[in-house]
Amino acid sequence: MSDASLAYPVPWLLIRDHAPTYGLKNCSLETLKHVSFSLVGPGSLPDHFPVTVNAGDTAWLPIEGDDLARATTLIVRWRRQNGDEYLWRAVF
Incomplete structure (x- = not known):
């Protein structure tokens, strides 16, 4: 098995068009479970429980900050x- 066969593309598309509400669209063909969001830095995101995001669906997040x-x-x-658990960092 080559290393290339182990690659897993990030399934998310960050939608910035509706700021301060941001969307994370699941662009994969699979349901993603236990999805959680957090911020590093001075921005603010309301508390939430992990969610399931079906293929093609978008999770909307109200994020405030200067x-x-x-x-x-x-x-x-x-x-x-x-x-398998994954982690992805995105900047605005």
């Missing part, structure tokens, strides 16, 4: 159907 692109990072965690 100049998020300079100092805030969104952290997304999820589990694939096989139980």
